[in-house]
Amino acid sequence: MTIRTIDPKEVATAEVYALMSGAVAPRPIAFASTLNAAGDVNLSPFSFFNMFSSNPPVVVFSPLSRIRDNSSKHTLENVLETREVVVNIANYAMVEQMSLASTEYDRGINEFIKSGLTPEASTLVKPPRVQEAPVAMECKVTDIIRLGTEGGAGNLVVCEVLLLHVNENVLDEAGKIDPYKLDAVARMGGDYYTRANGDSIFELPKPIRNKGMGIDQLPEFIRNSNLLTGNNLARLANTEKAPTAAEVEAFQSDPLVSYTISKYKSEPAKLQYELEVLAKKLLEDKQVEQAWKVLLLSQRN
Ligand SMILES: Cc1cc2nc3c(=O)[nH]c(=O)nc-3n(C[C@H](O)[C@H](O)[C@H](O)COP(=O)(O)O)c2cc1C
Structure with a gap:
C-alpha cells in the first residue's frame, strides 16, 4: 500500500x-x-x-x-x-x-x-x-x-x-x-x-440503542479470522453479550449447522472454515445472534 x-x-x-x-x-x-x-x-x-x-x-x-x-x-x-x-x-x-x-x-x-x-x-x-x-x-x-x-x-x-x-x-x-x-x-x-x-440506500441500526461489546472483546479466533471483514466484526461486536453455552449448544441442531458439521466432521480445518463461511453469510443477512452461535460452535468441533 x-x-x-x-x-x-x-x-x-x-x-x-x-x-x-x-x-x-x-x-x-x-x-x-x-x-x-x-x-x-x-x-x-x-x-x-x-x-x-x-x-x-x-x-x-x-x-x-x-x-x-x-x-x-x-x-x-x-x-x-x-x-x-x-x-x-x-x-x-x-x-x-x-x-x-x-x-x-x-x-x-x-x-x-x-x-x-x-x-x-x-x-x-x-x-x-x-x-x-x-x-x-x-x-x-x-x-x-x-x-x-x-x-x-x-x-x-x-x-x-x-x-x-x-x-x-x-x-x-x-x-x-x-x-x-x-x-x-x-x-x-x-x-x-x-x-x-x-x-x-441501506439501513444500519444505530449503536446508541445498545452498548456493543466492541471489537476488542471478541474472542481472539474471531478477531483473527481471515474471512470476516472489519464490517463483519463490527456487526458482531455491536452485540451486548455473546450467547450462552447452552444457547450455542442448542443451535447445534439447526439444520444447516448440523448438516455442515456432519459433512465435514472428519476434516476439522475444513469444518472450521465452512462454519465461518456460514457465519459470514448469516451476518450479512443481519442474523447476528445465529452468526455468533455458529462461530462459537466452530470452536467446539
Ligand atoms: C452541484 C453543484 C455544487 C456546487 N457547489 C458549490 C459550492 O459549494 N461552492 C461554490 O462556491 N460553488 C459551487 N458550485 C458552483 C456555483 O454554483 C457556480 O459558481 C454558480 O455560478 C454561482 O452562482 P452565483 O454567482 O449566481 O452565486 C456548485 C455547482 C454545482 C453544479
Whole structure:
C-alpha cells in the first residue's frame, strides 16, 4: 500500500480543491435562492453544505471566492446585502436543471428563468422557493464567516431555518422523509454525482440503542479470522453479550449447522472454515445472534 501525502501549502489551490472535493464526498446540495438589494432573483447550487444544528435549526453553505480571480459569487453578494435565503433540496428529477442554474450568468440574471424551474412565493422571506424541490427551507442569514482572503476561500453562510416546506410526496405514512421517495442527489469530485436510490440506500441500526461489546472483546479466533471483514466484526461486536453455552449448544441442531458439521466432521480445518463461511453469510443477512452461535460452535468441533 503506497500512501501519497500532500501538503496543501506546496500545491496549487486548484489541486487542493480537486483532492478535497473528491474526498469529502458525496455532498448534499443546497440550491440557494436569494435576492440582491434591487430585488433581482438568483438561484445557484452549493455542495459545500450541511445541517449543523436542529435547535436552533441551522444549515450552512459556502460560496467560495473564485480560484481564478478571487471574485465573489452573486449568492454571497446577495446574502451580504439582504440576509435572506431559501435553501432548496435538489433531487434527481431536477438535477440537470440544477446544474444549468450553476452557469455563471451575469449578475441580475434570474436562474429560475434560465433553468425553467418554478418560483413559488415564500412565506417569511423575500426570495422565492423552488416549487419542484422536495424540501425548501426559508432562512435568515445569522452570520457570514470569511475563511480567507485569497481565491478559493470559503465563506460560511450560516442560515437559521425559519420555515420548512416539505412536499408530501416524499413522506412515508409516519410523516418522516422516505429516502427512496426523496431521491436525493449529491456531488462528488469533478463531474461526478451520486443518486441516493435503490441499492445505494441501506439501513444500519444505530449503536446508541445498545452498548456493543466492541471489537476488542471478541474472542481472539474471531478477531483473527481471515474471512470476516472489519464490517463483519463490527456487526458482531455491536452485540451486548455473546450467547450462552447452552444457547450455542442448542443451535447445534439447526439444520444447516448440523448438516455442515456432519459433512465435514472428519476434516476439522475444513469444518472450521465452512462454519465461518456460514457465519459470514448469516451476518450479512443481519442474523447476528445465529452468526455468533455458529462461530462459537466452530470452536467446539
Ligand atoms: C452541484 C453543484 C455544487 C456546487 N457547489 C458549490 C459550492 O459549494 N461552492 C461554490 O462556491 N460553488 C459551487 N458550485 C458552483 C456555483 O454554483 C457556480 O459558481 C454558480 O455560478 C454561482 O452562482 P452565483 O454567482 O449566481 O452565486 C456548485 C455547482 C454545482 C453544479
